[in-house]
Amino acid sequence: MKNNKVGNFFIKRFYGIDDILDEYKESQVNRFGNIAFITLLSYLILSTFIAFLIYLVNIKWAFIFIITSNTLLWFIYLCLGSWFIRLKKLDHIDVPSDDVNSVKQRYLKRAWGTGIGFGIGMYALSIILAVISGDSTLHESIGNVSNIITALFEGVIFGVCTYCWYLRKLKK
Amino acid sequence: MNRVREYRKYLNFTQMDLAQLVGVARQTINLIENDNYNPSLALCINIAIALDTDLNTLFWEEIKHEKQ
Numbered sequence: 001m002k003n004n005k006v007g008n009f010f011i012k013r014f015y016g017i018d019d020i021l022d023e024y025k026e027s028q029v030n031r032f033g034n035i036a037f038i039t040l041l042s043y044l045i046l047s048t049f050i051a052f053l054i055y056l057v058n059i060k061w062a063f064i065f066i067i068t069s070n071t072l073l074w075f076i077y078l079c080l081g082s083w084f085i086r087l088k089k090l091d092h093i094d095v096p097s098d099d100v101n102s103v104k105q106r107y108l109k110r111a112w113g114t115g116i117g118f119g120i121g122m123y124a125l126s127i128i129l130a131v132i133s134g135d136s137t138l139h140e141s142i143g144n145v146s147n148i149i150t151a152l153f154e155g156v157i158f159g160v161c162t163y164c165w166y167l168r169k170l171k172k
Numbered sequence: 173m174n175r176v177r178e179y180r181k182y183l184n185f186t187q188m189d190l191a192q193l194v195g196v197a198r199q200t201i202n203l204i205e206n207d208n209y210n211p212s213l214a215l216c217i218n219i220a221i222a223l224d225t226d227l228n229t230l231f232w233e234e235i236k237h238e239k240q
Contacts (some may be wrong), residue, residue: 020197024209094188094198
């Protein structure tokens with residue numbers, strides 16, 4: 001039997017599998033991964049071609065197209081992956097009744113981290129987009145209060161959603 | 173339908189007990205018992221060993237041919 005601990009660690013973290021990664025879960029994850037790989041490769045070829053066509057007209061819009069379509073694709077895959085994980089019940093974990101509180105605490109910490117990471121990521125992305133599109137300079141974008149508040153709000157919402165998502169995985 | 177559930181109950185094992193013995197998740201044992209997943213030969217052997225029986229007893233199904 002294969003014993004690829006590093007690979008398994010990354011697969012479990014990526015798909016949010018907290019329990020053991022057994023042969024059933026591995027086969028389901030591999031199936032999803034294969035389909036994702038095929039569609040992503042097709043997307044890569046198609047988006048590169050479209051970006052090249054846009055580049056012939058305007059280089060700025062080619063950049064914006066790539067960044068927007070990639071972000072959109074990331075979001076779609078996030079939704080599809082989450083739906084698949086729920087559908088196949090790959091993320092369910094059995095928790096004894098007396099351990100529920102400690103597991104909830106662990107998930108709360110993780111949700112905090114996820115929310116903060118997402119907020120910072122969105123803040124950085126908004127700065128990059130503003131600078132590339134020429135709407136404002138780097139200094140103006142960094143100090144923009146509206147950007148900071150939006151990122152903070154997005155981070156909080158994402159953190160709360162993540163925590164709710166984690167709680168749904170628990171099976172007492 | 174396989175006889176994993178029958179033998180597990182005979183030995184007073186919970187699904188979690190059996191899952192821990194063979195090194196899989198409880199959900200996987202549940203799927204196997206309900207015939208929703210075909211386990212690998214290695215896992216079948218491990219289950220058979222854990223339930224102190226053999227593969228044929230657990231998984232062999234008599235195929236009845238209808239006479240036309």
